[in-house]
Amino acid sequence: MKVAVCKEPKKPLVFEEWEVPDIGDGEVLIKVHYCGVCHSDVHIADGDWADWVTYPTVPGHEVAGVAVKVGKNVTWIKEGDKVGMPWIYSSCEVCDYCVEGDEPLCPNHEITGITKQGGYAEYMKAPGRFVTKIPDDLDLAHSAPLFCAGVTVYSALKHLNVKPGETVVVHGIGGLGHLAVQYAKAMGARVVAVSHSSEKEEISRQIGADHFIDSSKTDPAEEIKKLGGADVILTTVFRTEAIQPLLDGLAPRGRLSVVGAAQEPLHVAPFDLITKRIILTGSAVGGRKLLRETLQFSADFGIKPMIEVHPFEKVNEVLDRVRSGKVKIRAVLKMT
Ligand SMILES: [Zn+2]
Ligand SMILES: [Zn+2]
Structure with missing residues (x-):
């Protein structure tokens, strides 16, 4: 063979x-x-x-x-x-x-x-x-x-306990992200796709994203806040510096999960953890x-x-x- x-x-x-x-x-x-x-x-x-x-x-x-x-x-x-x-x-x-x-x-x-x-x-x-x-x-x-790709994002969404009607932000619309958009939508969420490439808007909308944010042109956290804040952020991106700005978009009781294995630390103020009771986590396969x-x-x-x-x-x-x-x-x- x-x-x-x-x-x-x-x-x-x-x-x-x-x-x-x-x-x-x-x-x-x-x-x-x-x-x-x-x-x-x-x-x-x-x-x-x-x-x-x-x-x-x-x-x-x-x-x-x-x-x-x-x-x-x-x-x-x-x-x-x-x-x-x-x-x-x-x-x-x-x-x-x-x-x-x-x-x-x-x-x-x-x-x-x-x-x-x-x-x-x-x-x-x-x-x-x-x-x-x-x-x-x-x-x-x-x-x-x-x-x-599929089981990684499906598992992450399950661990995040996504509920119907919640706003789920999917960060990075590639192999993992484009499946996450579809799963989150099928779970009954309002789905926001975030990508630094405007070319991903058409695909994102085709597969069910309700909103698209081009993070190369706008501050994604500000745009997410205009939509009422994120109950869940699932980031598939490998660069910590691209993930960091999203944290501010979490609504109270928001949960963020990373599935990309970046090495650099994410920074979070304990003040934000206690006042918004946000949860940061990760998931693998x-x-x-x-x-x-x-x-x-x-x-x-x-x-x-x-x-x-x-x-x-x-x-x-x-x-x-x-x-x-x-x-x-x-x-x-x-x-x-
Ligand atoms: Zn793999
Ligand atoms: Zn064992």
Whole structure:
């Protein structure tokens, strides 16, 4: 089988021919049909997480395909099922976080495409208990990005406890943000899209945003305040300096969650915390329960990512497109 390997950071991925993996008890062999390209894959390829990633590695954690072999004791998945694999490859399954379906908080989880072979390959094996079924109504190409981009923002909105009628600001209208707009709208919120690019206004309105704020031309917090303030701000942007000005737009009891892993600190005055009782938090991917919900919710409400599909052979060019911000919304590799 053909595999794209990141042999060392800052070098193009290399195609290799590997044996199709054998599966053991409890495992599933997935024929990968599509694999989404996430910004994390660029971090892996560029060595930004070199302390954490062991090279060589096969990236790819937005895997959508078909179960072609099912090991003994796998009852949940049958051969021929449409299935996928997310960032969380496996976890300890017995800590309190795992028992509550909050596997991203498990101290002993494995990561698809980092500590285990990911989906930049024609086949991958995975533990059956972490293989997730894809609802019939979703096609494989559009399902792939739901396994990271989708579950990340869906989980964040669930953790933020979005209620119908609330004003939800989605900051950054890219792969994650454009799904967040659709989920928040389907949850009954009034949705405000904030982007520093006026080009995103048309897309934002197409996918259901009630308002659009161009943060390159106006003070976004002032504009949000004119709309009555934000009950929820979900920011998908990676730059702290772009997030900081939004804090002032939070209404009393407002909640802000970050899903972009910026390193620089956010500043908040304790005075604002006590007088407005605002909450600042963050969220990363999602556990199996929320992943199932993400997929079913997307199927029920007809929510799809906007994707550009490229052949697997172009993986290095696609990583370049992601790196330079040329991908319009989300890129997906077609494996065969
Ligand atoms: Zn990802
Ligand atoms: Zn655990």
